Amino acid sequence: MAGWLWFLLQLVIIAGFVTYLIISAKKAKQENRTTWFMKTWEKDSVKSIASSLMSIILGLLIGCLILFIMVLIPTQGSKLSMKSAIDGIQLIFSGIFNTGRNANGSLIFGFNSVxxxxxxxxxxxxxxxxxxxxxxxxxxxxxxxxxxxxxxxxxxxxxxxxxxxxxxxxxxxxxxxxxxxxxxxxxxxxxxxxxxxxxxxxxxxxxxxxxxxxxxxxxxxxxxxxxxxxxxxxxxxxxxxxxxxxxxxxxxxxxxxxxxxxxxxxxxxxxxxxxxxxxxxxxxxxxxxxxxxxxxxxxxxxxxxxxxxxxxxxxxxxxxxxxxxxxxxxxxxxxxxxxxxxxxxxxxxxxxxxxxxxxxxxxxxxxxxxxxxxxxxxxxxxxxxxxxxxxxxPYNEYITSIITAIIVYFSAFSLLFKQILNGKIKINLKNIFKRNSEKTVETIEKETATEDKKEVIE
Amino acid sequence: MENYAIEMLNITKTFGGKPANDNISLQLRKGEIHALLGENGAGKSTLMSILFGLYQADSGIIKKDGEVIEIKGPKDANKYRIGMVHQHFKLVEVFTVLENIILGSETTKFGFIQKKESREKIIKLSEEYGLNVDPDKLIENTTVGMQQRVEILKMLYRDNDILIFDEPTAVLTPQEIEELLKIMKRLAESGKSILFITHKINEILAVADRCTVLRKGQYVGTVNVSETNKVELTEMMVGRKVEFVVQKEECKPGDTVLEVNKLVVSGSKKNKNAVNNVSFKVRRGEIVCIAGIDGNGQSELAYGITGLEKIKSGSIVFNGEEITHSSVNRRNKMGLAHIPEDRHKFGLVLDFTLENNLVLKKYNEEQFQKFRFIKKDEIRKYAEELIEKFDIRSPQGPTNSARTMSGGNQQKAIIAREIDVNPELLIAVQPTRGLDVGAIEFIHKQIVAQRDLGKAVLLFSLELDEVMNLSDRILVMYEGEIVGELDPKQTTVNELGLYMAGTKNNVKGDN
Missing domain, CATH: 1.10.3470 (ABC transporter involved in vitamin B12 uptake, BtuC)
Structure with a gap:
C-alpha cells in the first residue's frame, strides 16, 4: 500500500511543479519578462535532458499499458489479475527499491543494496x-x-x-x-x-x-x-x-x-x-x-x-x-x-x-x-x-523483456522530442489523418519553408 | 475601386518573438509585374510563404479578386491559382519534363496515367509563350534555364494566374536572364499577374511595373518603376546610400605569387576533364578574376589550387614552391586563404558555434592551445575581436550556432577568418553569391583592401558587374579552358558575354 501511495504522491508533486512552470512562464510572457525557467529552457543541454526524460516517461507509460493488456487477454491457466498489473506498474517504476512482500501480500519498498x-x-x-x-x-x-x-x-x-x-x-x-x-x-x-x-x-x-x-x-x-x-x-x-x-x-x-x-x-x-x-x-x-x-x-x-x-x-x-x-x-x-x-x-x-x-x-x-x-x-x-x-x-520473463525493449525503443525518440521542443516539428493532428498522397507535395514545400525560415531569423 | 488580383493587407508574422513581417501590405494588380525588393532577411520569403500557405500569418488578411480567402497550404494556393517558381527547383532529376510537369495533378484512367492529353497541353502552352521545352527530355539532361522554364510550365499547366518568381535569375547566365525577362513580359501581357522577388535592381527596372520594398521586416513603400531609379530604389532597400562602383586605386602588380602551369583536373565527368590545360599567373597587388558561366570548370580549378581535388597533370607553384600535391594543411600554412564557393559545404561547420568556426584553421596554433588542450578563453577573445572588426551579427554573439546565422553574416564570418590569417594569396570563389547590396559592398571593400596591402587575389565570379568592377585582369573560362584574357577597362559586358558563351577566343598557342 505504501508504495502505491508514494507513487501517487510523486505524480502529484511532478504535475504541480510542471503546472507552476507553465503558469509562471505564461504570466511572464504577458508581462514581457523572462523567468529563470525560460532562460534555462533556452539552453540546448536542458532541452536534451528534457527530451530524454520525456521519451523515458512515454516508454514507461506504454510499458504499463501492456501490463494491463496482458491481464485482459484471456489465457488458459493465467494467474494475472488486476492486482498483478498494479503491482507490475509499481515495479516498473520503482522495482529497484523492492524488498519483498509483507504479510498481507503487498509489495514493500526500501533500500535494496543487492x-x-x-x-x-x-x-x-x-x-x-x-x-x-x-x-x-x-x-x-x-x-x-x-x-x-x-x-x-x-x-x-x-x-x-x-x-x-x-x-x-x-x-x-x-x-x-x-x-x-x-x-x-x-x-x-x-x-x-x-x-x-x-x-x-x-x-x-x-x-x-x-x-x-x-x-x-x-x-x-x-x-x-x-x-x-x-x-x-x-x-x-x-x-x-x-x-x-x-x-x-x-x-x-x-x-x-x-x-x-x-x-x-x-x-x-x-x-x-x-x-x-x-x-x-x-x-x-x-x-x-x-x-x-x-x-x-x-x-x-x-x-x-x-x-x-x-x-x-x-x-x-x-x-x-x-x-x-x-x-x-x-x-x-x-x-x-x-x-x-x-x-x-x-x-x-x-x-x-x-x-x-x-x-x-x-x-x-x-x-x-x-x-x-x-x-x-x-x-x-x-x-x-x-x-x-x-x-x-506472475508476468513471465518474455513480457518483461518486451516491456524493457519498448521503453528502450521509446527512449530513442529523444531526438524527435528534442526537435519538437525546438519547434522544428509541429504536431498537427489534422495532417496525421490526411491521406499520404496529399502529404508528399506539402512535405517538399515545407522543407524549403524551414530553410527560408532559417534565413529570416537572423 | 481598383481591380487587384491579390491583396495582402497588414500581414504580421513573428518567429520566436522576432517579427519577420511587421504590418506589411502588398497589392498585386491584374496583368502587372510587381517586384518585391529587399535585402536578405527583409521578410520577402516569409511574405511569399504566407501567400503560398506554408506559414499562417499572425494577423492580417489575404484577398483574391476582392474576396477574403484563407490559404492553409500549397493545396489551397493551387486552388486559388497561385503558383511559385522556387529559387531551388523542385524537379525530379530522373523524370522527363512531361512527368515533372504533371506530377501531382496527373490525369488518370483506371489508375493509369494518360499522358497524351497532357503532352498536347504542354506543347500548346510551350509554343504560346515561347518556352521552347522538349517534353520527353530527362531533367538531368537539361540546362538550368530549361529547368526553370519547366517550372514555369508547371504553373501554366495548372492554369495558375498568379505567378510568384522567387529570385529566378540567381542561377542564370546573362543571356538566359534576358530570355526569362522576355517570357515574364509575355506572361504579363496575356493577363497573368506576376510577383517577382529579387534583390537585383537592374532587373526590376527592366521588367517590373511597380515595386514594393521591404526592409528588416518593415514595409518601406510601393513605387511605380517608371518614376524611380536605381539609386532611389537602393536607398529604399538598404536605408542608406550605397556605392555601386568599387573605389579602388591603380593596380600595381608585384612579383608572381601563384603560377599555374598546364593544369588538368579530371572532375566528375567521365570522358572530359573539368579543367583542361589551364595556365596563368597571379601577382602581388592585383585581383585576377576568372569569369565564366557556371559549370565551366571554375569550381574544379579552385578546388585544384586549394588542394581539395586531386591534380591529374600540370603544376602549381606558390611563392616559388611547388604545391601541386601538397596537403591542404601545408597550403594553408604557406598563406593560401580560400573563401569557398559553397559556404555550407566547405566554409563552415554549421553545428559548431561561431567562435569555433572562426578558429577553424587556427585551432592548432600556439595562441589557442597548450599541450593540445584548447584555450577557450583565448578563442572567445579572438572571436569577439573579429566580430567587432568585421561587424558579424548574430543574436548570441560568439556562442551562436553558425547554422542559425543569416547568409550574409555567415559569409562575413568566413571572410573574417580567411583575411585574418594574413594570407599571401586570397582565393575568393563567388564571395558575394546570394548576398544583398550592403553585404556585397562590404565584401568588395575587404577584397580591394587585401589587394592594396600587396596580397594576390584570385577571384572567381559569375556576376558580370562584379567581374567588371572588381578585377584588374579578367580570364574567361569556357569548357575547362581559358579562352580569353581581357582588361576590364578596355572591354564591355557584351564582349565578355561572347567569350563566356564560347564564341570568341583570344588565347592561342597553349590551348
Missing amino acids: NIGDMLFRATPLILTGLSVAVAFKTGLFNIGAPGQYLASTSVTLILALSIPTSVVHPIFVWIIAFFGGILVGALWGVVPGIFKALLNVNEVITCIMMNWISANLVTMLFDKQIGPFKNLLDPSGTKNLAYVFKTTHNGVATPKLGLDLIFEGSQVNFGIIIAIVIAILIHIILNKTTFGYQLKACGSNKNAAKYAGINDKVCTIVSMAIAGGLAGAAASLYYLAGNTEFAWETYQSLPAVGFNGIPVALLACNHPVGTVFSAIFISLLDVNGMQLKYMT
Missing part, C-alpha cells in the same frame, strides 16, 4: 559500449560493430587472464595485461572498418557487421570443445551443449571491490564502475577540451569543411573507429575480469546484446559522453526492475 549494486555492475559494460557508439557518432560514423569488438575482447581478456600463471606474475599485473589486451583487440576490430571507410570509402556499417560475425566464429573456434586451441580453459562442469570458460577467479584474477561490496552488500558491483565513469569523463575531456576532439567533431559534423580546414579526415575516421573499438573492448574486459561472471559461448547463437545496447545508450544520452553514464545506469535499472517484475509477479 539491486542497486547489481544495477551498477550491469551498467559498467553498457557505459563503455555506449561511449563506443557515441564517439563514433560524434565523428559521423555508425559503430554497429560494438558486439564484435566486445566479443573479440572477451576472448582475449579471458585467455590472458587465465593463461598467465599468477604464481609467476602478480595477479594485479595479470589483470592489467588482460585489461589492456582486451582494449587493444577491441581497437583492432574497430580500426579495420575505419581503414576501409577512410581509404576505400566502404560503408562502415557493412564492414562492422562482417567483423561482428568474423569475431563470433573466431571465438567459437577458439573455445571449441574438440578442436579449440583454448579448450583447456573450459570449465568441465559445463553440460554437453553448453561450454563455460572458467571465471577469472579460477586463476586468482578479479577486479578489486574497494569497499563497494560493503556499501552494496551482497551484490556483484566492483571497482569497474569507477573505471568506466573515469573513462567517460576522460572521453568528455578529449572531445570537448582538446584540439584532437575539435578535429574529430569537425570531421563528424562536416567532413568537407574539415578537409578544407586542413584536417586529415582519413586519420580522424581511423582513429575514431579505433577508439570506439577500444571502448567496446574495455567493456568486455571489465565485465569478464569481475571474477564472478562466466563466459558461455555456443556456436552461431547470437552476438552479445550489450554491444547492440550501446546504441540506445548513446542515443538516449544524445551522444554526450558523461550522459552515457546516466543512460547506461537507466537501462540497467530497467533490467533490474524487469527482473523484479519476473520474480514478484
Whole structure:
C-alpha cells in the first residue's frame, strides 16, 4: 500500500511543479519578462535532458499499458489479475527499491543494496559500449560493430587472464595485461572498418557487421570443445551443449571491490564502475577540451569543411573507429575480469546484446559522453526492475523483456522530442489523418519553408 | 475601386518573438509585374510563404479578386491559382519534363496515367509563350534555364494566374536572364499577374511595373518603376546610400605569387576533364578574376589550387614552391586563404558555434592551445575581436550556432577568418553569391583592401558587374579552358558575354 501511495504522491508533486512552470512562464510572457525557467529552457543541454526524460516517461507509460493488456487477454491457466498489473506498474517504476512482500501480500519498498549494486555492475559494460557508439557518432560514423569488438575482447581478456600463471606474475599485473589486451583487440576490430571507410570509402556499417560475425566464429573456434586451441580453459562442469570458460577467479584474477561490496552488500558491483565513469569523463575531456576532439567533431559534423580546414579526415575516421573499438573492448574486459561472471559461448547463437545496447545508450544520452553514464545506469535499472517484475509477479520473463525493449525503443525518440521542443516539428493532428498522397507535395514545400525560415531569423 | 488580383493587407508574422513581417501590405494588380525588393532577411520569403500557405500569418488578411480567402497550404494556393517558381527547383532529376510537369495533378484512367492529353497541353502552352521545352527530355539532361522554364510550365499547366518568381535569375547566365525577362513580359501581357522577388535592381527596372520594398521586416513603400531609379530604389532597400562602383586605386602588380602551369583536373565527368590545360599567373597587388558561366570548370580549378581535388597533370607553384600535391594543411600554412564557393559545404561547420568556426584553421596554433588542450578563453577573445572588426551579427554573439546565422553574416564570418590569417594569396570563389547590396559592398571593400596591402587575389565570379568592377585582369573560362584574357577597362559586358558563351577566343598557342 505504501508504495502505491508514494507513487501517487510523486505524480502529484511532478504535475504541480510542471503546472507552476507553465503558469509562471505564461504570466511572464504577458508581462514581457523572462523567468529563470525560460532562460534555462533556452539552453540546448536542458532541452536534451528534457527530451530524454520525456521519451523515458512515454516508454514507461506504454510499458504499463501492456501490463494491463496482458491481464485482459484471456489465457488458459493465467494467474494475472488486476492486482498483478498494479503491482507490475509499481515495479516498473520503482522495482529497484523492492524488498519483498509483507504479510498481507503487498509489495514493500526500501533500500535494496543487492539491486542497486547489481544495477551498477550491469551498467559498467553498457557505459563503455555506449561511449563506443557515441564517439563514433560524434565523428559521423555508425559503430554497429560494438558486439564484435566486445566479443573479440572477451576472448582475449579471458585467455590472458587465465593463461598467465599468477604464481609467476602478480595477479594485479595479470589483470592489467588482460585489461589492456582486451582494449587493444577491441581497437583492432574497430580500426579495420575505419581503414576501409577512410581509404576505400566502404560503408562502415557493412564492414562492422562482417567483423561482428568474423569475431563470433573466431571465438567459437577458439573455445571449441574438440578442436579449440583454448579448450583447456573450459570449465568441465559445463553440460554437453553448453561450454563455460572458467571465471577469472579460477586463476586468482578479479577486479578489486574497494569497499563497494560493503556499501552494496551482497551484490556483484566492483571497482569497474569507477573505471568506466573515469573513462567517460576522460572521453568528455578529449572531445570537448582538446584540439584532437575539435578535429574529430569537425570531421563528424562536416567532413568537407574539415578537409578544407586542413584536417586529415582519413586519420580522424581511423582513429575514431579505433577508439570506439577500444571502448567496446574495455567493456568486455571489465565485465569478464569481475571474477564472478562466466563466459558461455555456443556456436552461431547470437552476438552479445550489450554491444547492440550501446546504441540506445548513446542515443538516449544524445551522444554526450558523461550522459552515457546516466543512460547506461537507466537501462540497467530497467533490467533490474524487469527482473523484479519476473520474480514478484506472475508476468513471465518474455513480457518483461518486451516491456524493457519498448521503453528502450521509446527512449530513442529523444531526438524527435528534442526537435519538437525546438519547434522544428509541429504536431498537427489534422495532417496525421490526411491521406499520404496529399502529404508528399506539402512535405517538399515545407522543407524549403524551414530553410527560408532559417534565413529570416537572423 | 481598383481591380487587384491579390491583396495582402497588414500581414504580421513573428518567429520566436522576432517579427519577420511587421504590418506589411502588398497589392498585386491584374496583368502587372510587381517586384518585391529587399535585402536578405527583409521578410520577402516569409511574405511569399504566407501567400503560398506554408506559414499562417499572425494577423492580417489575404484577398483574391476582392474576396477574403484563407490559404492553409500549397493545396489551397493551387486552388486559388497561385503558383511559385522556387529559387531551388523542385524537379525530379530522373523524370522527363512531361512527368515533372504533371506530377501531382496527373490525369488518370483506371489508375493509369494518360499522358497524351497532357503532352498536347504542354506543347500548346510551350509554343504560346515561347518556352521552347522538349517534353520527353530527362531533367538531368537539361540546362538550368530549361529547368526553370519547366517550372514555369508547371504553373501554366495548372492554369495558375498568379505567378510568384522567387529570385529566378540567381542561377542564370546573362543571356538566359534576358530570355526569362522576355517570357515574364509575355506572361504579363496575356493577363497573368506576376510577383517577382529579387534583390537585383537592374532587373526590376527592366521588367517590373511597380515595386514594393521591404526592409528588416518593415514595409518601406510601393513605387511605380517608371518614376524611380536605381539609386532611389537602393536607398529604399538598404536605408542608406550605397556605392555601386568599387573605389579602388591603380593596380600595381608585384612579383608572381601563384603560377599555374598546364593544369588538368579530371572532375566528375567521365570522358572530359573539368579543367583542361589551364595556365596563368597571379601577382602581388592585383585581383585576377576568372569569369565564366557556371559549370565551366571554375569550381574544379579552385578546388585544384586549394588542394581539395586531386591534380591529374600540370603544376602549381606558390611563392616559388611547388604545391601541386601538397596537403591542404601545408597550403594553408604557406598563406593560401580560400573563401569557398559553397559556404555550407566547405566554409563552415554549421553545428559548431561561431567562435569555433572562426578558429577553424587556427585551432592548432600556439595562441589557442597548450599541450593540445584548447584555450577557450583565448578563442572567445579572438572571436569577439573579429566580430567587432568585421561587424558579424548574430543574436548570441560568439556562442551562436553558425547554422542559425543569416547568409550574409555567415559569409562575413568566413571572410573574417580567411583575411585574418594574413594570407599571401586570397582565393575568393563567388564571395558575394546570394548576398544583398550592403553585404556585397562590404565584401568588395575587404577584397580591394587585401589587394592594396600587396596580397594576390584570385577571384572567381559569375556576376558580370562584379567581374567588371572588381578585377584588374579578367580570364574567361569556357569548357575547362581559358579562352580569353581581357582588361576590364578596355572591354564591355557584351564582349565578355561572347567569350563566356564560347564564341570568341583570344588565347592561342597553349590551348
